[in-house]
Amino acid sequence: MSTTAPARHGPETRHRILDAAEALFMEHGLDATSLRMITTQAAVNLAAVNYHFGSKENLIQEVFQRRLVDLNRNRLAALDKVEREATGGRVKPSKVLEAFFGPALELACDTEHGGRTFMQLLGRTYTDPNAFVRKFLAEEYAEVLERFLGALYQSLPGVPHEEILWRFHFMMGATSYAIAGTDALQLFAGKFDDADPSRLLPRLMSFLLGGLRAPLADFGEVPDASLSDGEGAKAA
Amino acid sequence: MSTTAPARHGPETRHRILDAAEALFMEHGLDATSLRMITTQAAVNLAAVNYHFGSKENLIQEVFQRRLVDLNRNRLAALDKVEREATGGRVKPSKVLEAFFGPALELACDTEHGGRTFMQLLGRTYTDPNAFVRKFLAEEYAEVLERFLGALYQSLPGVPHEEILWRFHFMMGATSYAIAGTDALQLFAGKFDDADPSRLLPRLMSFLLGGLRAPLADFGEVPDASLSDGEGAKAA
DNA sequence: TTTTAATTCAAACGATCGTTTGAATTCTAC
DNA sequence: GTAGAATTCAAACGATCGTTTGAATTAAAA
Numbered sequence: 001m002s003t004t005a006p007a008r009h010g011p012e013t014r015h016r017i018l019d020a021a022e023a024l025f026m027e028h029g030l031d032a033t034s035l036r037m038i039t040t041q042a043a044v045n046l047a048a049v050n051y052h053f054g055s056k057e058n059l060i061q062e063v064f065q066r067r068l069v070d071l072n073r074n075r076l077a078a079l080d081k082v083e084r085e086a087t088g089g090r091v092k093p094s095k096v097l098e099a100f101f102g103p104a105l106e107l108a109c110d111t112e113h114g115g116r117t118f119m120q121l122l123g124r125t126y127t128d129p130n131a132f133v134r135k136f137l138a139e140e141y142a143e144v145l146e147r148f149l150g151a152l153y154q155s156l157p158g159v160p161h162e163e164i165l166w167r168f169h170f171m172m173g174a175t176s177y178a179i180a181g182t183d184a185l186q187l188f189a190g191k192f193d194d195a196d197p198s199r200l201l202p203r204l205m206s207f208l209l210g211g212l213r214a215p216l217a218d219f220g221e222v223p224d225a226s227l228s229d230g231e232g233a234k235a236a
Numbered sequence: 237m238s239t240t241a242p243a244r245h246g247p248e249t250r251h252r253i254l255d256a257a258e259a260l261f262m263e264h265g266l267d268a269t270s271l272r273m274i275t276t277q278a279a280v281n282l283a284a285v286n287y288h289f290g291s292k293e294n295l296i297q298e299v300f301q302r303r304l305v306d307l308n309r310n311r312l313a314a315l316d317k318v319e320r321e322a323t324g325g326r327v328k329p330s331k332v333l334e335a336f337f338g339p340a341l342e343l344a345c346d347t348e349h350g351g352r353t354f355m356q357l358l359g360r361t362y363t364d365p366n367a368f369v370r371k372f373l374a375e376e377y378a379e380v381l382e383r384f385l386g387a388l389y390q391s392l393p394g395v396p397h398e399e400i401l402w403r404f405h406f407m408m409g410a411t412s413y414a415i416a417g418t419d420a421l422q423l424f425a426g427k428f429d430d431a432d433p434s435r436l437l438p439r440l441m442s443f444l445l446g447g448l449r450a451p452l453a454d455f456g457e458v459p460d461a462s463l464s465d466g467e468g469a470k471a472a
Numbered sequence: 473t474t475t476t477a478a479t480t481c482a483a484a485c486g487a488t489c490g491t492t493t494g495a496a497t498t499c500t501a502c
Numbered sequence: 503g504t505a506g507a508a509t510t511c512a513a514a515c516g517a518t519c520g521t522t523t524g525a526a527t528t529a530a531a532a
Binding site: 281283 | 482
Binding site: 028031130181205 | 263267268359360364399402403405408410412416439442443449451
């Protein structure tokens with residue numbers, strides 16, 4: 001008994017609130033989810049939220065940070081690995097994309113521990129108009145975005161940075177929708193035979209690489225080599 | 237005077253409410269926008285909303301329908317034109333995409349009559365978890381989606397329909413984010429030198445075509461011709 | 473002008489929201 | 503066991519929400 005953790009209620013209550021909030025935020029949205037819905041599902045007292053988190057806004061922030069810290073750390077670690085193993089200091093664009101979108105899709109495949117739920121929530125939160133949500137999401141992504149954009153710039157020499165920026169924006173959009181919209185958007189309802197996220201990765205990666213390597217629009221002829229990395233689009 | 241419309245208050249009040257609602261829904265989201273905010277900005281009485289629209293839900297629905305009816309009619313007309321002018325009954329995939337995404341981006345360029353505001357609102361509403369919003373959006377898109385998917389199937393013979401479905405999903409995601417996220421998402425804040433929507437169309441079209449024509453992921457070698465339409469990606 | 477319908481208006485309704493309070497309870501330390 | 507901090511709890515707070523009401527005002531019809 002002396003080795004087991006003391007039966008303090010605090011941490012356990014916090015976790016139950018975070019889990020319930022995550023699921024309900026995903027199901028109904030941030031605004032439409034009340035603290036009473038959360039505390040009821042978590043089987044804790046209503047006042048527990050303000051006791052442990054201070055406010056609903058802080059709770060929202062912790063729901064996202066809990067997962068985003070790990071996700072972005074995995075992304076940076078994957079980028080480190082890619083750059084370390086780069087032949088001749090030249091990193092393939094496809095490897096950079098895999099380092100960024102791979103960990104996200106991997107988390108989206110985890111249906112056991114709520115990873116899928118969270119990624120669906122995150123995808124739709126990117127466009128949340130709430131000022132405070134946008135602010136802390138921007139802060140959470142600042143470092144990762146800076147590193148990956150720099151890596152893409154280096155891996156695509158000669159391509160204007162602004163074009164890369166736009167295409168990375170497009171890719172984040174396609175990915176977010178692919179994850180968040182699978183069953184959230186009913187437009188394609190009944191059309192997808194398998195919404196299995198594990199089959200999503202190769203499909204999406206192929207699409208993203210095709211988009212990244214597409215000829216530039218407004219500019220003159222650009223050598224294909226500068227937009228290609230010599231590898232087929234059969235992503236991992 | 238006899239030729240001018242009678243100075244009835246009704247229609248004018250309706251329009252002012254719809255315009256104010258559209259702008260505020262875009263700025264704060266559907267839930268976070270109260271009827272009091274709307275009627276204050278529209279300079280009409282609070283009860284006018286329930287008098288003219290019945291409920292907030294009906295108001296939301298009319299805000300979207302007012303623009304979507306025209307947008308989707310333009311899309312279908314563009315597809316009709318493309319199919320009519322097709323050489324040998326064979327429609328190029330790029331033409332189908334232009335018929336779908338062109339009118340949307342065109343509307344997104346209209347900053348004078350709120351078209352841009354509406355398209356930003358629409359883009360983020362695609363992932364709204366509200367059940368009733370999803371339902372009427374799905375109804376509004378059902379016919380258009382059916383026609384364009386059929387056109388894509390015909391224009392890409394040999395490509396599994398499920399793959400086309402996924403890629404169309406990816407394309408809608410990239411487009412929605414490109415429009416809705418330009419200044420909604422602060423992740424790229426200060427990085428875009430020009431967020432001019434008119435320059436967005438060629439950029440986006442090139443990206444989408446590149447993604448659509450990318451080699452399939454899980455399947456064996458597919459002849460390039462089946463994914464290409466012989467035209468460069470320098471979209472209109 | 474008189475009648476009648478359409479529209480606007482100030483005021484209030486009940487419900488729900490996030491948050492706070494202060495006492496009751498549980499755990500930790502001495 | 504006792505003191506003291508940590509946590510839980512039922513209850514209430516003020517604010518805001520969408521909606522309704524019924525009278526006042528305006529427009530159209532007679």
